[in-house]
């Protein structure tokens with residue numbers, strides 16, 4: 181497929197707000213795509229590079245290059261060129277990257293150049309494009325849209341489903357089943373302002389402690405035990421405690437969802453960074469385990485023996501969990517069978533107070549009747565946390581002064597808009613430790629697209645968790661509000677910019 185075709189459809193999709201028109205445009209594109217094009221076309225449409233970060237800085241994109249008259253570039257050709265570019269390393273690599281880029285731009289027409297430039301600087305972002313693309317794919321392949329969506333949820337990747345569907349037709353979708361050893365995207369939660377609000381929204385529910393650890397999905401088939409993070413990375417070898425705890429269970433086949441967390445001897449959670457460094461580090465596993473032991477704590481069961489539990493109500497899944505696991509491996513919870521009963525409401529509030537007292541970050545309130553909606557932020561799980569936090573995208577950063585000279589310090593923070601662009605909400609350099617400063621200077625340097633000596637603009641890719649005390653009106657910022665006392669809590673390596681909080685979420689937090 182020619183890059184020109186993709187660039188044109190991408191532009192047309194961005195220009196229309198009608199979902200049905202977007203679906204029709206994308207379906208047309210998918211009909212023309214060969215299976216070999218799919219792994220490139222889908223990420224390009226969403227503004228992602230299959231290579232992840234390719235180390236192209238603003239310098240390399242500098243001077244204009246004379247465009248080609250006729251389109252000849254293919255999407256697979258462009259992808260191969262960018263793979264080669266990403267592989268360049270060692271002395272002189274900047275110059276060689278620049279050569280690759282110049283060659284690519286010289287072969288591109290004016291429209292293609294515009295598309296490539298936007299792709300490389302992170303401007304081609306299309307809000308919620310993956311859901312539209314799944315429906316378009318169903319159209320293109322004459323498959324039921326619901327079947328395609330379910331396959332995507334189970335495969336954890338639209339690309340993979342697209343490849344199989346376009347190559348083998350709708351019957352091939354049956355191969356995407358919940359399978360032990362094949363991780364699925366975890367179910368996510370919305371936010372409620374208080375336990376009372378959550379009870380009003382959900383009715384009969386369970387209130388569970390919200391542990392501030394790292395999301396964990398464990399698959400066991402006899403001796404084969406694998407553990408995955410929220411981004412589906414395999415972390416089994418880093419957490420020997422986990423394999424030990426899971427292999428001691430009598431049941432041999434299951435998929436469980438939970439959290440891994442470092443607890444102190446008093447049972448209170450240790451600082452989040454300690455859990456994060458255990459999960460993030462492959463080195464000296466035995467020593468790290470002795471130093472900062474972690475425990476798995478589970479809150480859901482997706483499959484037990486050969487039974488797929490995804491579509492069962494939460495109560496049934498939890499009953500399966502209770503049969504499978506001893507109490508200390510399960511999250512603590514309080515049941516609220518009748519959300520209108522004042523006593524039950526008071527008990528739910530008391531459960532939150534007790535959970536906070538024990539050092540945890542809040543609770544997750546769960547609808548007792550809801551199925552497990554993998555990969556989606558279902559309305560049936562509501563988290564309640566007293567400290568306000570937002571996951572925002574770093575749009576730009578300022579060079580520091582004084583003690584921070586030479587470091588990229590003051591972060592410009594953005595929330596997501598429905599069209600995939602970002603609205604700046606404010607700036608902060610508070611809460612940044614020396615280690616974080618060091619880390620962000622390097623990372624943001626790699627993502628830089630322009631630098632005026634004071635402000636460095638970056639590809640909007642890094643997600644940072646920000647605590648704040650409230651919102652205040654501001655005419656300086658595009659959403660009309662800014663954050664009061666914003667401070668950095670941590671970087672969220674496990675989230676992409678598409679998963680950052682939206683302007684709508686931010687505004688809904690206004691009292």
Ligand SMILES: Nc1ncnc2c1ncn2[C@@H]1O[C@H](COP(=O)(O)OP(=O)(O)OP(=O)(O)O)[C@@H](O)[C@H]1O
Nearest residue numbers: 368369388389390391392394395439479511544563
């Ligand atoms: N009992 C629980 N039930 C569900 N999720 C839990 C529970 N305890 C801790 N968690 C964690 O909370 C997360 C749910 O919140 P959410 O879906 O908003 O993701 P998040 O943005 O990573 O959350 P946050 O930023 O608030 O930590 C889960 O991904 C999981 O890691």
